[in-house]
Amino acid sequence: MSQPTPSNLDPTSVSSFRKHLTNSTRIIAILGAGLSAPSGLPTFRSTNALWHNHDVFLVASPAGWRRDPGLVWQFYSERRRDARRASPNPAHYALVELAKRKKGFVALSQNVDGLLQRAGLDGNSGQLKLLHGNLFDLSCAGGCGYVDRDNFVDPLCDVLAEGRTRANVLGAGVQGGRPPKVSALLFEGIAAKNRKILGEEKFADGAPTAGDAAPLRELGEDVVRVPDAVPELHSGIEKEELPWCPRCKEHLLRPRVVWFGESLPEDIMADVDALFEEDKIDLCLVIGTSSKVWPTAGFCDQARKRGAKVAWVNMGADDVKSPRQDDWVFLGDAAVILPQILVAEGVLQT
Ligand SMILES: [Zn+2]
Incomplete structure (x- = not known):
């Protein structure tokens, strides 16, 4: 028929x-x-490229991983759960x-x-x-070659349990309890870009200003509210609490996906x-x-x-x-x- x-x-x-x-x-x-x-x-860009007010292009990047692997793992733990729940x-x-x-x-x-x-x-x-890559494959972040395929374990470790993600990601260490609308990671990215455009000589190593974030305004006024100082936003997760490579025991495991810039x-x-x-x-x-x-x-x-x-x-x-x-x-x-x-x-x- x-x-x-x-x-x-x-x-x-x-x-x-x-x-x-x-x-x-x-x-x-x-x-x-x-x-x-x-x-x-959701498609990666459909959420205005923000995840819990973090710029996903920085969370899903080697820079984000160096800065805060716990935050990156929280991001991917959520994506693993979303994918498992979808049909x-x-x-x-x-x-x-x-x-x-x-x-x-x-x-x-x-x-x-x-x-x-x-x-x-x-x-x-x-x-x-x-x-x-695949959300359910893990590999050694240090490149020893260890790969764990089709790992559907959730949570991968206690700190990545579902209830803990949202509570931990925002709010911690933010003055006045009001989470900033622009993340520290985003500012770091802006500063890196400015340094590249201006060159080391002209680049003043200060915090980026509201003007630097101006292009984001097209996402809506509510999205961009530049905090007075760059907050030290972090997941609060120590490396020791994350999954480690069982082979070399020297590096963390990471999601075996391709990040921005890789x-x-x-x-x-x-x-x-x-x-x-x-x-x-x-x-x-x-x-x-x-x-x-x-x-x-x-x-x-x-x-x-x-x-x-x-x-x-x-x-x-x-x-x-x-x-x-x-x-x-x-x-x-x-x-x-x-x-x-x-x-x-x-x-x-x-
Ligand atoms: Zn390893």
Whole structure:
């Protein structure tokens, strides 16, 4: 039985896509946060890039880790819990069905939530390449090579228990009990940027001012309230209380995810390079990720060079930058669209 086509999808376009899909052998899918948004997981930027008033771009970074690994672990403990509580949605299952029937299918995923694996795509099958790692893998922060895969333990240690996170993160050590709206980590980032722009000679090593934070005002007045002094905000967690590497016993364990400012894993990138050096690619699916940012744009171009036709599935037209005339563009909820275009009559049914 064929399912009705969502009214916002052009039936002619769906039909020509399905025809091409049927005849496709090598298929690359580039996956982003929009795939998991229907499962209730917020995209990284959708919360105004703030987590408990911390700038997530600094919490999820080597600088944040050096400054306060406890804070970083609190952030990732929450994300692990959110991901475990979410369920795979019909878009995940549609991709898994496609992968079963098309052995030449490979997903390049920027998602770290594990939902595609829980929907049934084997992470070791070669059909799934995790570009940004996995929330449930841990590795030695000192680089001894220890890796602990699929660790779903929660909490990982007492100080990362759910009830303790919110209580500890804000409020501690803040004068007057009013938490600042701009974090110390953010100020540190601003200062580093100013130092880079101005150079060491011109950079005055003082606290950044309200003017420095001015670009944040577009997020809303309420978000930016610069405290008089940079508060020493910290998680209050000692290193000794966090999970340690059981192999070298010299370093902490960290979430095995790619932070801002870090390179993508070398082994994964080698696999991805090899993908684009092999034979012809028939189809490139871009799902739930903006084509404006690397690596999506780069992968898409590489696939085109190998002859791929491109299909976009995204919430908004803004995320699809200058599609070519013969691209397919399907706008809307991936959880609605993917089952319709991938698991359609005559394409996937055996
Ligand atoms: Zn180690």
